[in-house]
Amino acid sequence: MNWAAIIWLVLIVVFLIVEASTVTMVSLWFAAGAMTALLISLLNGAVWLQVTAFLAVSAILLTLLRPLVRKYVTPKLTRTNVDAVIGSTGLVTVAIDNVAAVGQVKLGAMVWTARSTSGDPIPEGTLIRADRIEGVKVFVSPAEVTANV
Numbered sequence: 489m490n491w492a493a494i495i496w497l498v499l500i501v502v503f504l505i506v507e508a509s510t511v512t513m514v515s516l517w518f519a520a521g522a523m524t525a526l527l528i529s530l531l532n533g534a535v536w537l538q539v540t541a542f543l544a545v546s547a548i549l550l551t552l553l554r555p556l557v558r559k560y561v562t563p564k565l566t567r568t569n570v571d572a573v574i575g576s577t578g579l580v581t582v583a584i585d586n587v588a589a590v591g592q593v594k595l596g597a598m599v600w601t602a603r604s605t606s607g608d609p610i611p612e613g614t615l616i617r618a619d620r621i622e623g624v625k626v627f628v629s630p631a632e633v634t635a636n637v
Contacts, residue, residue, distance in 0.1 A: 496526035521546030584610040600626040
């Protein structure tokens with residue numbers, strides 16, 4: 489019975505279980521290295537050759553392929569909900585006055601209670617940019633409007 493082959497097979501399973509539970513794209517390459525060592529073991533290769541092949545294949549795959557695979561596997565994050573509001577532009581629907589604690593803006597399809605970031609009043613109909621959100625209030629500043637010449 490080839491004990492080295494059994495050990496490499498057990499290591500492959502362990503590495504794949506660890507990869508499945510962590511999805512860090514690290515253990516996968518060690519499983520590939522263990523697979524190489526298993527093949528050498530089945531061909532009656534020396535133990536030192538098995539260990540060397542395991543270390544070399546694991547290191548090479550980890551160094552060369554992990555960044556490439558992570559680039560294509562890692563999803564691009566799309567800003568949603570509140571994160572999508574920050575930086576967006578909208579229109580003042582009720583004049584903003586921080587002292588009187590009044591003001592509303594329409595950002596996309598949502599109407600928000602608004603306050604001026606600078607503290608200055610902003611008249612109704614002004615184009616604004618959302619700077620930050622605190623609780624249920626959006627803090628805004630007048631948007632820079634560029635004219636086409």
